Amino acid sequence: xxxxRPYSRQRQRASGIVLPVALIMLVIVSFAGLIAARNSATYxxxxxxxxxxxxxxxxxxxxxxxxxxxxxSTVDTVGPQFPLVTPxxxxxxxxxxxxxxxxxxxxxxxSRWAATEPNLITVTLNNSSGVQASAQTKNNPSCxxxxxxxxxxxxxxxxxxxxxxVAADGSLSSGSEVWLQSVLTPGIPTxxxxxxxxxxL
Numbered sequence: 107x108x109x110x111r112p113y114s115r116q117r118q119r120a121s122g123i124v125l126p127v128a129l130i131m132l133v134i135v136s137f138a139g140l141i142a143a144r145n146s147a148t149y150x151x152x153x154x155x156x157x158x159x160x161x162x163x164x165x166x167x168x169x170x171x172x173x174x175x176x177x178x179s180t181v182d183t184v185g186p187q188f189p190l191v192t193p194x195x196x197x198x199x200x201x202x203x204x205x206x207x208x209x210x211x212x213x214x215x216x217s218r219w220a221a222t223e224p225n226l227i228t229v230t231l232n233n234s235s236g237v238q239a240s241a242q243t244k245n246n247p248s249c250x251x252x253x254x255x256x257x258x259x260x261x262x263x264x265x266x267x268x269x270x271x272v273a274a275d276g277s278l279s280s281g282s283e284v285w286l287q288s289v290l291t292p293g294i295p296t297x298x299x300x301x302x303x304x305x306x307l
Contacts, residue, residue, distance in 0.1 A: 155282070158267035162284040166265025169229040169247035170286045176227070177251050177259040177290050194225045196252035200260050203289070213250045213262035213287070219276030226250065245270050245281075259290040 179187040180195065200211045212218050212225070219226060228248045245266035252260045263286045266272065270281025 158269060158282045159284065162265040162267045162270070162282045163286075164265065165229075165231065165245075165247040166263045166284040166286045168231060169227075169249045169263035169265060170261060170288060172229045173227055173249040173251050173261045173263060174259075174288065174290055177261060181257060191227055194227050194251070195259075196225055196250070199253045199255055201255060203254075208260065211260055211262075212252050213260070216276055218250060219248065219264065220274065221272075221276070223276070244268050245272070254289065256291075260287070261290055262287045 176188045176191050177195065180192055196212045198212070201207055217223065221228075226248050227250065228246050230246055245268060247263060247265040249261060249263040254260050265284045265286075266278075267282035270283060271279040273279050
C-alpha cells in the first residue's frame with residue numbers, strides 16, 4: 107500500500123490566507139459605505155440649498171409683481187388702489203437709465219432695507235401669491251419703488267428663504283436671498299392697422 111500524503115501543512119497554509127482576505131474585504135466595504143454616506147449627505151445639502159433658493163426666488167417674484175401693481179395704480183385712470191402703500195414710493199426720480207446712476211438709486215442703500223424704514227414695502231404672502239404654503243410668514247419679501255424720468259418706475263424686490271436671518275440694519279446674516287429688478291414703463295406699444303411703426307396707446 108502507498109503511504110498517505112500529509113495534508114496538514116496545506117490546510118494550515120490555506121486557513122492562514124482567509125483572515126487577511128477577510129480583513130481587506132472588510133476595509134473595502136467600510137470605505138464604500140463611508141463614501142456612500144458622504145455622497146448622500148452632500149446630495150441632501152445640495153437639494154436643501156436648491157429648495158431654499160427656489161423659495162427665495164418665488165417670494166421675490168411675488169413681491170416684484172405686487173409692487174408693479176402698486177406703481178401702475180398711481181398712473182391708472184381708476185386711481186390708486188393701494189392707499190396705504192402708495193405713499194411709500196420714493197418720489198426723488200432716478201435721473202437716467204445709465205447703470206452707474208441706477209446703482210446710486212435708493213434700493214442700493216443698505217439702510218433702506220431695514221424693517222423700520224418707512225419707504226420699505228413689505229409684502230404679506232397668501233395662498234393666491236403662487237408661493238409654496240410652507241412657512242410663508244416667516245420671512246416676508248419686500249420691495250422698493252422709486253420714480254424715474256418719463257413717468258417710469260424702478261422696482262427692486264428682495265426674497266428671503268425660510269431659514270434666512272436678517273440683522274436689524276437689513277443685511278443678511280445667513281440663509282438665501284434673491285434680488286429682482288424691473289423698470290416699469292407706462293403705455294404699452296401697439297402695432298398700427300397697417301402694421302407700421304409701433305405707437306404707444
